[in-house]
Amino acid sequence: MAGIVVVGAGQAGSALVAKLRASGYEGPVTLIGDEPVLPYQRPPLSKKYLLGDMELERLFLRPESFYADKGITLRLGQAVTAIDPAARTVTLGDEVIAYDQLALTTGSEPRALPAAIGGDLAGVYAVRRLSDIDAMAPEFAAGRRLLVVGGGYIGLEAAAVAAQKGLNVTLIEAAPRILGRVAAPETADFMRDLHRRHGVTIHEGLGLTRLVGKNGRITGAELADGSRLDVDFAIVGIGITPGTSLAEAAGLTVDNGIAVDEQGRTSDPAIWAAGDCTSFVYKGNRIRLESVQNAIDQAENVAENMLGAGKPYAPMPWFWSDQYDMKLQIAGLNTGYDQIVTRIVGEARSHWYFAGGRFVAVDALNDPRAYMVGKRLLEMGKEPDPAALANPETDLKTLLK
Incomplete structure (x- = not known):
């Protein structure tokens, strides 16, 4: 019996092998990862870990003893x-490993700046892996000059950490505004003001022409308006791409990620996929979700289906971002929204998204009640009254009745 092999030892891979054992699978399980460390959480990398508020051991999803106790073979690094x-095999160095079923949880990789515009200079970093954060951590000394390229959540989180550590931070976003793909203008306005209050300089609608350096290390940046910045290092957060190269080379169907059916099976019946690397049909559209919640839930669903459960995956998307003393919590997907309802109660605020009159998502900024109620409304399929949401006197819990 060859058993089950899982390629990709991140959040999804770790969740998948744990669920296999919890579901009663007794055959061989092998988890393969290209990083030389135990599977770990990624979200704290650009927040608490970079700030120095979280120790390495707390990043690990499970202790090494868990895998040994459960009879899960780890092949790390x-x-x-x-x-x-x-042949139903994977190649690992000089070794060929057979499988009965294979799961791909290969995650995603950050988009890099081309070498032609200085993307290969020393002092230019991405935020994705533990090694990325460990490499850039010594750069975070008060008074140094950081350029952040990209105004998405990764870039904003890195800017927040740097500002809290006393660095001089400039963030540039080529699109007309920060968070352009993922949040309403109302949420972006709040986040922009938050960063500026903490001393971050934000330029929107301003692209990067090239990074410049001396002796192979970054010293500055030339911007699209002809200006130049002197910088000590740069962090690039311009999006991620799904980890599909293995799948493509194996002839699997790829469509903005490894294409899977409602159960998580790829175009090969013996191969499954879960997490950031996958695309699946959600409400009639093929989408890809980049979130911890999806990685865990989809991986656990796939584990059960590998054992014959036949359960369609029905995600309830949620996300979060911590910046300074502000926690942004998001429930739902705001795709196609045409109306925003803003609710402000004291220091708490939330932005509620509607598409064609239907409630589709909420951004809650230091407002856990709005997040919890919004998430529950989505799960229940209820449609809140926009006027009631906007009224600060409304007890949100009454909307659940």
């Missing part, structure tokens, strides 16, 4: 270079 679907 080793990259799978090929999949042979016909």
Whole structure:
């Protein structure tokens, strides 16, 4: 019996192998990861870990003893270079490992700036892996000059950490505004003001022409308006791409991620996929979700289906971002919204998204009650009254009745 092999030892991979054992699977389980550390949480990397408020051991999703106790073979610091679907094997260095079923939880990788515009200079960092954060951590000394390229959540979180550590931070976003793809203008306005109050300089609608350096290390940046910035280092947060190279080489269907059916099966019946690397049909559209919640829930669903459960995956998307003393919590997907309802109660505020009159998502800024009620409304399929939401006197819990 060859058993089950899981390629990708991140949040999804760890959740998948744990669920296999919890569901009663007794065959061989092998978890393969190309990083030389135990599976760990990624969200704290650009927040508490970078700030120095979280120790390395607290990043680990499970202790090493968990995998040993559950009979899960860990192959860490080793990259799978090929999949042979016909032979049902994966190649790991000089070794060929057989599988009965294979799961791909290969995550995603940050988009890099081209070398032609200085993306390969020393002192230019991405935020994705533990090694990325460990490499950039010594740069975070008070008074140094940081350029953040990209005004999404990763860039804003990195800017917040740097500002809290006393660095001089400039953030540039080529699009007309920060958070352009993921949040309403109302949420972006609040976040912009929050960062500016903490001393971050934000330029929107301003692209990067190139990074410049001396002796192979970044010293500055030339911007699209002809201006130049002197910088000590840069963090690039311009999006991520799904980890599909193994799947593509193996001939699996790829469509903005490894395409899976409602159960998480790829175009090969013996190969499954879960997490950031996958795309699946949600409310009639093929989408890809980049979140911890999706990685865990989809991976656990796939684990059960590998054992014959036949359960369709029905996600309830939620996300969060911590910046300074502000926690942004998001429930739902705001795709296609055409109306925003703003609710302000004291220091708490929330932005409620509607599309064609239907409630689809909420952004809650230091407002856990709005987040919890909004998430519950989405789960229940209830449609809150926009006027009631906007009224600060409304007890949100009454909307659940």
